[in-house]
Amino acid sequence: MDKAHPASTPMIGRSLDIMKDPFRPKDDDEEVLGAEIPYLSAIGALLYLAQCTRLDIAFSVNLLARFSSEPTQRHWNDINKESDIPYSEIPNDILVGFADAGYLSDPHKGRSQTGYVFTIGNTTISWKFTKQTLVATSSNHSEIIALHEAV
Structure with missing residues (x-):
């Protein structure tokens, strides 16, 4: 996370074009992340934050949790993006x-x-x-x- 950059919104923009949507399911040519990548742990930690203190990230975290059974590097990159929403x-x-x-x-x-x-x-x-x-x-x-x- 030391190389992550805060964003002004908690989620990147989506596209109605299914092939350009960054939150699309795993493509046939993408590999599923191995057990060495703590995807489920990160989702769990973010879900806790979304429930308790960071409601602004709830939608994007729940969206990424949909891919817990087959996460890809694209999904992992989305988890590693930080948000900095001023209230x-x-x-x-x-x-x-x-x-x-x-x-x-x-x-x-x-x-x-x-x-x-x-x-x-x-x-x-x-x-x-x-x-x-x-x-x-x-x-x-x-x-x-x-x-x-x-x-």
């Missing part, structure tokens, strides 16, 4: 909520992602990120599905 100062008595739906967050299965987070001050009190159960045909459709599934 703004919000008074402790204000409840703030954010919700969004990402169209085609998983282009391999045709599913969109829905998520919300509620905070009081700098403390997360409730959050959820999940794949939508229905296949959306547009970004507007994914927002409607998110509204329907939230009820």
Whole structure:
């Protein structure tokens, strides 16, 4: 990690082109990492951080955890990227909520992602990120599905 460089976002950009997506499953010409690479240990440590203190990395860590059975060097490189997301100062008595739906967050299965987070001050009190159960045909459709599934 001494050669890692902090990024302004916790995840690299994705592409709707399945062959250009850095989070695609293992290609036929890629080799699976050996036991000497602590992929599962790194995922476990990052999942702990995502659950306890670094909600901003939860989506990307859960995405990388999907490849635990066949991790490649590409996935390992994504784990080794650090994030440095600054948080703004919000008074402790204000409840703030954010919700969004990402169209085609998983282009391999045709599913969109829905998520919300509620905070009081700098403390997360409730959050959820999940794949939508229905296949959306547009970004507007994914927002409607998110509204329907939230009820």
